Amino acid sequence: MLRLSATKNAFGMSRAMVSRRIARKPMNLTHASYSTRSSNQGNSKGKIIVGLGALVAGTTLFNIFYEKENPKSSIDPPLVKRSFPDGAISVIFVLGGPGSGKGTQCAKLVKEQGFVHLSAGDLLREEQKREGSQYGELIASYIKDGKIVPQEVTISLLDRAIKENYNKGQKRFLVDGFPRKMDQALTFEEQIANSKFTLFFECPEEVMLRRLLERGKTSGRADDNIESIRKRFATFIDTSMPVIDYFEKLGKVVKIRCDQPVDEVYAKVKQSIASRSA
Structure with a gap:
């Protein structure tokens, strides 16, 4: 039992299996590195989009509040009233x-x-x-x-x-x-x-x-x-x-x-x- 255990690691893997796994490791590391960059880029883009969305939403809410407190007049400023209307003099x-x-x-x-x-x-x-x-x-x-x-x-x-x-x-x-x-x-x-x-x-x-x-x-x-x-x-x-x-x-x-x-x-x-x- 002891001799058998020496030929396998704690996960029940033989030395050959470990060797094969190590041989494949650089490829997996490369893949992992690419995946990480893609993920980071995706996260960055996501953060930018979320930030822009928050900015737009905030601006919209501010405009709604401002217009509510400061309503625009739909009436043009009145013209200067003449002292005498037509026909008076x-x-x-x-x-x-x-x-x-x-x-x-x-x-x-x-x-x-x-x-x-x-x-x-x-x-x-x-x-x-x-x-x-x-x-x-x-x-x-x-x-x-x-x-x-x-x-x-x-x-x-x-x-x-x-x-x-x-x-x-x-x-x-x-x-x-x-x-x-x-x-x-x-x-x-x-x-x-x-x-x-x-x-x-x-x-x-x-x-x-x-x-x-x-x-x-x-x-x-x-x-x-x-x-x-x-x-x-x-x-x-x-x-x-x-x-x-x-x-x-x-x-x-x-x-x-x-x-x-x-x-x-x-x-x-x-x-x-x-x-x-x-």
């Missing part, structure tokens, strides 16, 4: 180069047809002189240089003046010398009221220059001098003519030649307003 813009006779014609319309005449230039000059005005110096410098005062100032003054007169029962307005730029035109119609149409007084430059120099003898206006007048002409061409072109494309411009006698011009003005009011 009638606004006619009165444009033309400096000295084209806008003020003269507006005065006749006020007297005969009951319009309220609001001159943007007059409102700015009054604000400039008003004690304690925060815009006084700014307005003075812009007017002297023939530049256009920032629209926020002018539109604020017009809005206040229109509301004051509306509260007194007035509904027909001539806004003289405004809008001088496209941004003024668009902002006025967005925030205050839609204009009915624009009266555009056409006048040769030499005629306007002569009128302004004559007016400057008694007006006391800082801009009624040859230097400021030239600047105002250039500014009007550059900034105000695009406004005329814009409204003309909308069919909202009436052009009137104003290098004729005052009464002849006024007859055309009345006719134009009557035709637009019909």
Whole structure:
């Protein structure tokens, strides 16, 4: 029994069997090594997939919670509400180069047809002189240089003046010398009221220059001098003519030649307003 046991190991395997098993061992080790690498790669891939899945799930849960606490609005932000809806008041813009006779014609319309005449230039000059005005110096410098005062100032003054007169029962307005730029035109119609149409007084430059120099003898206006007048002409061409072109494309411009006698011009003005009011 002892001799037999010496020829076998504890598992009942003979030496020959052990030798054969050892001979095959390198092949099994190689196979085991490959299997281990494949297993490790598979585990790594699995871990990546699991990690990505957890990330996606976490992001989804966060979005659900965030949207619940911060719901998106399905309504666009409201547009700025105009001070006066369509039909509440009638606004006619009165444009033309400096000295084209806008003020003269507006005065006749006020007297005969009951319009309220609001001159943007007059409102700015009054604000400039008003004690304690925060815009006084700014307005003075812009007017002297023939530049256009920032629209926020002018539109604020017009809005206040229109509301004051509306509260007194007035509904027909001539806004003289405004809008001088496209941004003024668009902002006025967005925030205050839609204009009915624009009266555009056409006048040769030499005629306007002569009128302004004559007016400057008694007006006391800082801009009624040859230097400021030239600047105002250039500014009007550059900034105000695009406004005329814009409204003309909308069919909202009436052009009137104003290098004729005052009464002849006024007859055309009345006719134009009557035709637009019909």
